[in-house]
Amino acid sequence: MxxxxxxxxxxxxxxxxxxxxxxxxxxxxxxxxxxxxxxxxxxxxxxxxxxxxxxxxLGYISETGIQFMSSPKVAKPRASENASEHIRHLEDALIDAQLQAAIYHKMIEIAERDYQIKIRKNLNTK
Known part of the structure; x- marks a missing residue:
């Protein structure tokens, strides 16, 4: 259960x-x-x-009595409409993520240059 x-x-x-x-x-x-x-x-x-x-x-019986209805209510997915809308939404999210990554990269550069803050990991350390 x-x-x-x-x-x-x-x-x-x-x-x-x-x-x-x-x-x-x-x-x-x-x-x-x-x-x-x-x-x-x-x-x-x-x-x-x-x-x-x-x-x-769920539509197996009617509201007024126990008369069985022809078919139960089942949600049918609209694949073609949802797919194109979903793709557009994902493309917009990708553009937003790329812009956000560029902004973070620029912020790190400014912080390291102007304020001498080490943010990036030094890969040469053992």
Missing amino acids: DNNVKNAGTTKYRVRYTEDFKHQVCLKFLTGHYTKTALQNQYGIKGKSRLMSWLRE
Whole structure:
């Protein structure tokens, strides 16, 4: 259970489960091989209606009743849009990092020249 839980702890606060774990437990329940109580005992899920709320939240059942819906809500990644946006973001970050490195290099040169502060490591020492 620890691999499937974000904040597993024995505190009075509510435990937060990952989406993958919720889907896994819901699918086991919907196959009919496990009861709600058996899954709660097996995975240590607290709360009487936690599993039913997951079923509603993830789209396995409707809000009004236990009528099974056609397909659960699953987030579909938009690869082409995200990839080009991600590349642009990385290029901007690279330019910023190069500028920052140039500024640090210039600051070190000024400090060593004007204030006689040794900042760079002397590579000749043993």
